Amino acid sequence: AQSVTQLDSQVPVFEEAPVELRCNYSSSVSVYLFWYVQYPNQGLQLLLKYLSGSTLVKGINGFEAEFNKSQTSFHLRKPSVHISDTAEYFCAVSYTGTASKLTFGTGTRLQVTL
Amino acid sequence: EAQVTQNPRYLITVTGKKLTVTCSQNMNHEYMSWYRQDPGLGLRQIYYSMNVEVTDKGDVPEGYKVSRKEKRNFPLILESPSPNQTSLYFCASSYGQLYGYTFGSGTRLTVV
Numbered sequence: 001a002q003s004v005t006q007l008d009s010q011v012p013v014f015e016e017a018p019v020e021l022r023c024n025y026s027s028s029v030s031v032y033l034f035w036y037v038q039y040p041n042q043g044l045q046l047l048l049k050y051l052s053g054s055t056l057v058k059g060i061n062g063f064e065a066e067f068n069k070s071q072t073s074f075h076l077r078k079p080s081v082h083i084s085d086t087a088e089y090f091c092a093v094s095y096t097g098t099a100s101k102l103t104f105g106t107g108t109r110l111q112v113t114l
Numbered sequence: 115e116a117q118v119t120q121n122p123r124y125l126i127t128v129t130g131k132k133l134t135v136t137c138s139q140n141m142n143h144e145y146m147s148w149y150r151q152d153p154g155l156g157l158r159q160i161y162y163s164m165n166v167e168v169t170d171k172g173d174v175p176e177g178y179k180v181s182r183k184e185k186r187n188f189p190l191i192l193e194s195p196s197p198n199q200t201s202l203y204f205c206a207s208s209y210g211q212l213y214g215y216t217f218g219s220g221t222r223l224t225v226v
Contacts, residue, residue, distance in 0.1 A: 006156075009154070032211060032212065034214050036214075036217075042219060042220075043118075043204060043217035043218055043219045043220055044157075044204070044206075044215075044217040045217070046214045046215075046216075049214050051212055090156060090157065094211050096211075101159065101162065101172070102147070102159065102214075102215060103159070103173075104149075104156045104157040104158070105156055106154060106155060106156035107156050
């Protein structure tokens with residue numbers, strides 16, 4: 001069965017510091033991976049996605065993620081965060097051949113402070 | 115503007131009173147899906163649809179119904195709501211598996 005694990009429920013960080021949000025998925029032959037962001041009282045917005053090819057993918061707002069097949073991970077990173085990055089971040093996986101089934105992790109709350 | 119529109123945004127209802135949450139998208143997407151979001155559980159898929167008249171169960175379909183009679187609309191029906199269906203609901207649509215979903219703004223449902 002598809003599953004995604006986000007071990008960190010909350011990550012506090014100071015503004016301008018780097019951050020990494022961790023995501024691991026259950027192993028499969030081929031996967032598509034996504035990161036979404038949810039700002040307070042809003043829906044989810046796609047940050048970036050990995051489909052194939054280069055393992056380092058860049059997204060909006062300066063975020064990037066690296067696909068690591070051997071470790072079944074897809075960690076999200078940003079070299080310098082801003083207050084406006086405070087939000088909830090969700091990792092999601094879709095396995096090839098499963099049509100529109102997208103499985104989400106439980107989310108990581110990124111709290112950026114001065 | 116390309117968007118997924120859900121109505122209502124907020125709803126308080128009583129146990130057992132049938133309700134429908136509407137969802138409409140203007141992007142000609144074939145795929146549509148309903149999720150519920152609960153604290154500590156993330157988003158869980160309720161139902162999804164790959165095209166008109168084609169729907170399938172997600173991970174938590176019990177107590178919900180859906181229909182897809184038109185490409186743009188995908189209503190979520192709670193025939194007899196119960197308090198454990200109190201949640202934040204999201205509708206989403208997509209061109210397909212490779213594109214990711216576009217989400218609506220959510221419907222916060224409270225069943226008392």
